[in-house]
Amino acid sequence: MGLFIKVEPGVKVYVEDLNPGGCKTIVFLHGWPASHRMFEYQFDQLPKRGYRCIGIDQRGFGNSDKPWTGYAYDTLADDVRGVVEALDLHGFVLAGHSTGGAIAIRYMARHKGYGVSKLALCAAAAPSLIQRPYFPHGQTREAVLKIIQDTYSNRPEMLRGFGDMFFYQHTTQAFADWFFQMGLQAAGWSTIAVATSWLDEERLFEDLGKIHVPTLILHGIHDKVCFFPLAIAQNEGIENSLLIPFKYSGHGLFYDERDKFNKELIQFTEEG
Template identity: 70%
Template sequence: MGYYINVEPDVKIYVEDLNPAGKKTILFLHGWPASHKLFEYQFNYLPMMGYRCIGIDTRGFGDSDKPWRGYDYDRLADDVRCVIDTLKLHDIVLGGHSTGGAIAIRYMARHKGHGVAKLALFAAAAPSLVQRPYFPYGVPKEGIEEMIQETYNNRPEMLRRFGQRFFHKFITESFEEWFFQLGLQAAGWATAAIARTWLGEEGLFTDLGKIFVPTLILHGIHDQVCPFALAEAQHRGIRNSKLIPFRDSGHGLFYDEKDRFNQELIKFIEE
């Protein structure tokens, strides 16, 4: 079941709601530059196991509206709050991949975990994707600046190269094309705006200490997009967190080791 939810008077975001009668609810926030369809191999399986799965397309991406503004973490976290309130969700598991993980962290801090019983982070781009004088574990900001310029000059080529770094295991040409098309569905300005958010000074360092719910951190040790050191920093900063390394995965661990990913997520939900 898919529908649109107004998060501002002139902005609607797309929500996919699978198995609304499920015993427990997982709300998924996708990573850059894709859509909720990134979790296809979770949505194929988890509803069969009795879970309700809700996927949000971040504004600017997938089937959501693509406004010119609103791509900072605060606004994106507020969009999540609109969905949770509109659907009257409570005691959910909030799961976020990459930038979706960063949005989930900001949501937990900004909205005090409203409606969320557990948090799951998958290769999250937090507490800072880029290196800073006080945080050397991210990626050089020059690489992000280059991606922004490529987005403005030749976005398809940027997406092709990004896709080649996303997965650790071999993927077929047809699968690579599927992933590429997810990125093309986004607006170019939204793709660049999210990347500029990574460069901003609003890192998520203080947000980590405001998370009090049980938190699962899943992260591939071969991740070329969000280095594994970010997961270790999350683990240090979030009380009551558990870090599980995926030793045969890159950034796309939900596909690289999808069976293990699904099982670890179910185990966490049922704990």
């Protein structure tokens, strides 16, 4: 079931709500520059196991409205809160991939984990996607600036290159085209604005210590976007967290090792 939820005057985000009568709820936050559709290989399986799966298209991406402003992590986390309140969600698992993982962390800190019973971070872009003087593990600032410039000059070519580094396992041309089209569905300005947030956002380091629910960290050891040391930093910064390395995955572990990904997420959801 697809629906639009108003998160602020003039802005609605698209939500895919699968199996609303499910026994347990998992809310999925997608990574840049995709949409809820990136979790197709979870949505194909988890509802059959009795789970309610909710995929949110962040503003500027997928089917959501694409306003000119509002792409800082605080606002994106507030959008999630708007969806949670509109659907009256309680006791759910919040699962975020890449930038969606960063937004999930900000949601936990900014909204004190409202409604969340457990957190799943999947190749999360946290505590910093880029290198900083005190954190040498991310992408260079120059690499992100190049992504931004390439988006301005030739967004389709930028998306092709990003897609080529996303997965570790072989993908077919048809699959690459499908993934590429997801990126094209976003607005150019929102694609740029979120990438700019990677450069400016440093508060996730302190946000990690504000997470007080069981946390699962899934991360591919071959990740070329959010390098594996980011997962180690998350594990060290979040109490009651468990890190599970994916030995045959890159950034797209939700597809590279989709059976393992689904198994670990189901097991985590069921525990306790």
